[in-house]
Amino acid sequence: MNDAPDWREYYREMEKSSPLLIRYPLCGGGEECITACPYGESIWAVKPMKVSLFGVREKVRLRPVMVNPGLCRNCQLCVEACPTGALRPVDNPVKHPFLTLAYNTLRLPFKGKYNVKFVFRKEHVERFRKNNGLEV
Ligand code: SF4
Known part of the structure; x- marks a missing residue:
């Protein structure tokens, strides 16, 4: 795991080949995007990379x-489901990470389908813990 790539390598690859971009230091790793995607695991996987969690303490995490990406229909359900704003369309990426995280955290209780209840579903809490190296 120690030879895991830096998150920027995945980011640069997405810039070239994907309709979406993930600003990985903002990603919590709860896999809400994968749950929301109609094609789920046909499009997405979790992979180890060196990245911080919300800008704190870089280490190898699953993201x-x-x-x-060729299967993606660009419906943006995953973008809507992302609780932190890390996941964005490639032509509108995160420009101000701190503001993005603050804005998305504040709006979470008011989001329709993908609100706090969705984020704290048992499966997402378990994936958050697993993907951040915490005990399940
Ligand atoms: S845009 Fe739609 S199809 Fe593409 S990954 Fe997100 S949820 Fe899946």
Whole structure:
């Protein structure tokens, strides 16, 4: 795991080949995007990369990666489901990470389908813990 790539390598790859971009230091790793995607695990996988959690303490963590971007229909359900704003369309990426995280955290209780209840579903809490190296 120590030879895991830096998150920027995945980011640069997404810039070239995907309709979406993930600003990985903002990603919590709860896999809400994969749950929301109609094609789920046909498009997404979780992979190890060196990345911080919300800008704190970089280490190897598991994060969603688009392994089959060609299957994506660009419906943006995953973008809507992302609780932190890390996941964005490639032509509108995160420009101000701190503001993006603050804005998305504040709006979470008011989001329709993908609100706090969705984020704290048992499966997402378990994936958050697993993908951040915490005990399940
Ligand atoms: S845009 Fe739609 S199809 Fe593409 S990865 Fe997101 S949820 Fe899946």
